Amino acid sequence: MSNILYVMSMQPILEADTLPLHKKIGITNNTVLRAAQLGTKMPFTMYVEAAWEVGDSQAGEIEGALHKLLNGSNIEGEWFEDPEETLVDGLSHLMTLLGCKAITDQALDQQDNTREGLEARYRRTEANIKQLLGSVNTALSGWVPQAARAVEQRFIRNGATLYVQPKAQGAILVTNGRNKELSDKLHELFNDRVQRSQYPNGQMREAVSITQAELQTFFAATSTQLAGAA
Numbered sequence: 001m002s003n004i005l006y007v008m009s010m011q012p013i014l015e016a017d018t019l020p021l022h023k024k025i026g027i028t029n030n031t032v033l034r035a036a037q038l039g040t041k042m043p044f045t046m047y048v049e050a051a052w053e054v055g056d057s058q059a060g061e062i063e064g065a066l067h068k069l070l071n072g073s074n075i076e077g078e079w080f081e082d083p084e085e086t087l088v089d090g091l092s093h094l095m096t097l098l099g100c101k102a103i104t105d106q107a108l109d110q111q112d113n114t115r116e117g118l119e120a121r122y123r124r125t126e127a128n129i130k131q132l133l134g135s136v137n138t139a140l141s142g143w144v145p146q147a148a149r150a151v152e153q154r155f156i157r158n159g160a161t162l163y164v165q166p167k168a169q170g171a172i173l174v175t176n177g178r179n180k181e182l183s184d185k186l187h188e189l190f191n192d193r194v195q196r197s198q199y200p201n202g203q204m205r206e207a208v209s210i211t212q213a214e215l216q217t218f219f220a221a222t223s224t225q226l227a228g229a230a
Helices: 031-039 056-069 087-097 105-111 114-133 180-193 212-229
Strands: 003-012 022-028 044-054 074-076 079-081 144-148 153-157 160-167 170-175 195-198 204-211
Touching: 003 031, 003 056, 003 087, 022 031, 022 044, 022 056, 022 087, 031 044, 031 105, 044 056, 044 087, 044 114, 105 114, 114 144, 114 153, 114 160, 114 170, 114 212, 160 180, 170 180, 170 212, 180 204, 180 212, 204 212
Parallel strands: none
Antiparallel strands: 003 022, 003 044, 022 079, 074 079, 144 153, 153 160, 160 170, 170 204, 195 204
16 A cells, blocks of 8 residues: 655634645545544644555655655755745646656545545635626736735735735734845835734744735736836
């Protein structure tokens, strides 16, 4: 029987919560049981982002090689930073080259009925953001929407990454502080309302709570300034 190499993420239980974009890479023979173990008595649930069947003789070697390859983004143990959420795509290409069979989303959903609840939250987040944006098409100003998550949706433009967390009366804009143009624009538009914090691993976080009207004008306001960042 093959082992399973998985990538899991933490997903908040409460709508008001948010969590850093970290991923866990490990080996198991039962992703449902492993996700339940990791989430026991924790303020989050574990979501299987991707999984591959790996032969018993290869499992430990492949897992160790991946951990070594990603050492620069390692936080602790089997946990890795993934601020741009590119880890799964990168591993998918690599695992294909290694001849490992991917477990489909449909199969993962059939094995774990809690995934549907999380995926419903993803769809609800996306719908809430669309409602807040109204007729605004972010892609017209270069902000390309990515797949929504439990409490937020990511938008990217010319190397800048922006997270939008919908709230009842507006939204919270969040950046990882790595793009100076975007950071400067946030401070220019919202001044002292921008709050800066730092995760224990040193990663910066800037966030500002804004109204629906401010959200709709933000993308247009940033489009010109960030055009030169390409």
